[in-house]
Amino acid sequence: MFQIIIKEFKEFLRDKTNLFFFLLFPVVLVFLLGNLLTSMDKADEVIGEIKAQYIVQTEDQRANIAIESFVKAIGDDSLLVLEKANDLETSKKLVGTDKLTAVVVFRGDPLEINIYEGSNQIKNRTVSAIMNSFVLTNKSISSVMKIAPAVILSGTSGNGEYVKQKDLGVNRSMIDYYAVSMLAMISFMSVMVGAGAFVGERQNKTINRLIIAPQNRVQLFLQKILGMVPQVIIQIMVIMLISVFVFKAHYAATFTENLYLFFFFFVITLAMVSFGAVVGLLIKANPMALLMPFLWLMMFFGGTYSKEVNIKGLTQAMPIYQIQQAAFDLAIFGRYHKVNTIILIAGIIIIIMLTTGALLFYKKQEER
């Protein structure tokens, strides 16, 4: 079993094209896009004042305390000006004409938060990030409420002693953006690693030697996929380590979150490798020529190369965009929901693709 894994790994390390595309190229892109093109990207520009309104439609006492303490914590010096409103329809009209960035509605028990956003994407993301910190605040208040409700209800707390906003303490730059987006890029480009593994076997006719060997074909297929796991681990690790230690990029705040981010990209990459393997068993063409145009278009419209590319409806429909957003959610805000959803989807893709690939390889006849 290890013979195939070792063989695959040796081939990966000795193939200069692989090393260029899957190790050097993304690292160089992190550096180039993150440093040299920073001035061309608007992400570091001042986004100005964000005016938003909030409407409270919940009777829950704890939620009301949390909301008020949250608004108070934001204060007057914040770039977010949060005003209380009562009429949702009027507020929505103001948002529609961009006189307001957003209107936030707190309703129900348990508390639900609805954000009606305007057209400025960057300001929308800021509001979303701030409301995320409110969710943490609310959770903290709920926790304190269970332990010492008197403290909360007496109003002696809520704005400092028990509830503090998490300070991420990180001055993020474009390097951070590209450190994540390049990982997403490399995950998707790994579809070519999977495809190439089988197209390569077919092109140099070694697939016939594999087929006639007294080996279980399903095991052979899985061993080949398993043989690509070390290279997947290496390519993600190398990009993450070089980004952090050489380019001083920031991923997540904690080691655990970074480990989870690694796992997240590992699972996606493995899903892409498995998908590529199926493609490689089905097509005869050069996988790079066939898949690269689709990948580049998806990455372009998905904002991999510039977060300024945002075509409503199209950008959000790009899988790579969703993966980047999930990674940012985890890295910046510590949110796991999107990441977990994508891991689940990737896991399902891996199972489907491995089953399909194993079946195709099992049925495979000679290659001429």
Add this chain to the structure above:
Amino acid sequence: MSYYVSVNNLTKKYGELCAVDNLSFSVRKGEIFGLLGPNGAGKSTTLSVLTTLAEFYKGEIRVDGLDIIKDKMKIKQLIGMVPQDIAVYDHLNALENVKFFASLYGLRGDKLTQSAKEALEFVGLTDRQTMKPKQMSGGMRRRLNIACGIAHAPKLIVMDEPTVGVDAQSREHILNSIKILKDRGATVIYTSHYMQEVEEICDRIAIIDKGHMVACGTKTELVSLVTDVQSLYIESRIPSTFNIEEFKKKNELMPDIKAISINESTFRIDLPIGQNSISKIIEQFISLGLPIISINSEVPNLDTMFLTLTGHEMR
């Protein structure tokens, strides 16, 4: 007689195209069996089916008494394939390539390394074992291709045109290697475009054309299908007093001679194939005082035989 490989009524179709049609042949243990035929004759398809690379539509194949459908894995273990195309990994060196393919047959550890090195030594690549295929000449790559197919010491070696595009030296080396494999007890099934190669190394030959078996047997048996005569041409200086009719009459009485004709100073003597009466004939010439200037023998070769049997040339 027991056969190591027997193929009975094999039919293989690619869609509507019938690549092999009701083909039957048998291979004896320890012999080199040649499959001869033009492009598209069905040679490679037959080998593909035989090596379990391709499924077949109809027929029965047995190797070492095992059924290819029921005992596929056992048969795979017995077979070593040397494909027509060089099938090696460019990023692995010669030794790594041989070791990898031998490992697929269950060899491990020291035994694996030893077998791989022996296979490389056998094909004359011991001093090239750290070279990658791209650094090798075409002939060396061909030999590496063979080493990858034989390192696990298979009992049945299937070689599909292993000498295509190689230089004379490598071809000679490959052909000698095949003879040595036979001497070691392996059964070899061999296909080639080169008639001379097949004539030189094969014990028996099957001629296939358009998926059908045209003929099968030893070279002598095959040639005898189209003619039973070989001709001997002896050039001499015939004295004016020499009585040709008397000479013909005298020699035609010899049991091995079928006919004699004379054209100017050259005698043509037809003999049955397989008979060697040359020394007796030469003695006759000398006793009659006929000096011999040159002797040429014309035996119908496989090319002639193929043309006669199929109505078209090999290539």
